[in-house]
Amino acid sequence: MLTMTRPNTVRETLRPVTSLGLATGTFDMFRVGSGFGHIFYGPGDNGYGIAAFAAMDIARASGLFATMAGPFAGRASGFRRSYPPDAFSRQPRGLMDQMTLDAAKKGAGRTIIRNLGDPRYKGMEKCSYSVRSTNGVLSEVHYVRDSATGNLFDFKFKHHAERYR
Amino acid sequence: MIVRCIGKDISFLSSEAARTRILSWTDSAGCYSDLNIGQVFSVQAVENLDDGLFFYLHTLEESEHPYPYAAEFFQLLDTSFPRSWETSVDGDGQGGLKRITFSEWAKDDVFYEKLVDGEQQSVETYIKKRAR
Numbered sequence: 001m002l003t004m005t006r007p008n009t010v011r012e013t014l015r016p017v018t019s020l021g022l023a024t025g026t027f028d029m030f031r032v033g034s035g036f037g038h039i040f041y042g043p044g045d046n047g048y049g050i051a052a053f054a055a056m057d058i059a060r061a062s063g064l065f066a067t068m069a070g071p072f073a074g075r076a077s078g079f080r081r082s083y084p085p086d087a088f089s090r091q092p093r094g095l096m097d098q099m100t101l102d103a104a105k106k107g108a109g110r111t112i113i114r115n116l117g118d119p120r121y122k123g124m125e126k127c128s129y130s131v132r133s134t135n136g137v138l139s140e141v142h143y144v145r146d147s148a149t150g151n152l153f154d155f156k157f158k159h160h161a162e163r164y165r
Numbered sequence: 166m167i168v169r170c171i172g173k174d175i176s177f178l179s180s181e182a183a184r185t186r187i188l189s190w191t192d193s194a195g196c197y198s199d200l201n202i203g204q205v206f207s208v209q210a211v212e213n214l215d216d217g218l219f220f221y222l223h224t225l226e227e228s229e230h231p232y233p234y235a236a237e238f239f240q241l242l243d244t245s246f247p248r249s250w251e252t253s254v255d256g257d258g259q260g261g262l263k264r265i266t267f268s269e270w271a272k273d274d275v276f277y278e279k280l281v282d283g284e285q286q287s288v289e290t291y292i293k294k295r296a297r
Contacts, residue, residue, distance in 0.1 A: 088283070110192045112232055114214065117275040118282075126281060128232065130199060130225065138227050142281070159227055 088142075090155060094162035096131065100139040104129040104155060109141070116144070121154070130159070137161045166208040166246055166296070168220060168239035173200040178237055186215050187235040197234055199224050205242065207296040210266030210277075221266070221277075223295065229288050230280045247296055267294040 092098040103109075109129025116124050121144050130140035139161035144154040171177075175184040175195035188195050209231040210221040218236040225232070251271040253263040263274075269290045270276040279287040 108192065110197075111190055113278055113281065117278055126278070132199075138225065140225070140228070159225075 088156035088158070089160065090157065092157070093160045096133060096137065096139050096161035097157065100129060100131050100141050100161070101155060101157075103131075104141040104143055105152060107145075107152060109143075111145070112142075121146075127152075128158070131161075133161065166211070166241070167243035168206055168208055168222070169242055170200050170202050170204045170206070170238060171240045172238040173197045173202060183217070183235075183237055186217055187237065189215070190219070190233065190235060197238065199232070200234065200238070206239075209291075209296055210264055210270055211236075212264040212266075213262045229283060230277070230291065249294070269294065 092101050104127075109127045111125045112128045113126035116122065116126055125145045125147055126142060127145050128140065128142050130138060132138050138159045140157065140159040142156050142158050143152055145152050173196055175187055175191060178184050178187065184195070191197055204224075206220075206222040206224065208220045209223060212219050212221065212233065214233065219233040220236055220239060221231040221233055223231040224234075246265060247267070249267055250265055251268045252265050253271045254260050255263055264271055267290075269287075270280075273279075276287055276290075280291050
């Protein structure tokens, strides 16, 4: 069974915060409240959608708090990177993105590069999982699979179903 | 070079060896879910992968790169190559075919990886050289 290792989960969680100013997640943190606002003032939705909007708000609030508290809390500074900035977004921007990411984390999709040359992922595979909605919107996630262990990591959105204004 | 999709699932293939080889390039159900039978594509590159030919097709228009598909699922409508394409081979020229495409990609084994990763120069080259 393919699983995602814990260190990668942590890395994935921290990246939007530590890439302050470079990742779209930075500005997303200041959108706290829009998720709850969507619940109260947005169009009707099922329970899963409402929960997702609330969860996104909580995640954004957590990111904002972590960035503000970073210099005082002694944890990895929100302004210091230990790895190169990444042009890709790693956070879902809506329910469709979240579902695409969840499926990718379970190994959905297919291999598009068999033997990566990137020194960080030498010999591993690059996989892609994409979903197109009935109204033509595309959500696509790329990730790396270590064929020796079956571990999946480095999940990145290549296309978001939702675009920020 | 232009191809038409005539299959998207490994059950379409008559050879067990081909099904096994191609399964590792499809989703877990053995399907290319992003293809539709009858669709026509310009081929961006031909590559020898796992001892089989693969076509790189720009199937997602929003994407900045094409995706590899096993050649068995396509019918050739136009077999001519663009004049600017080059061939690369393994080793000192006595090895098998690696790929046929525009020169920047043909010569560079990691061009596609850089393109997928969004490296600016590779993306610009692909946009300029992409077969329409």
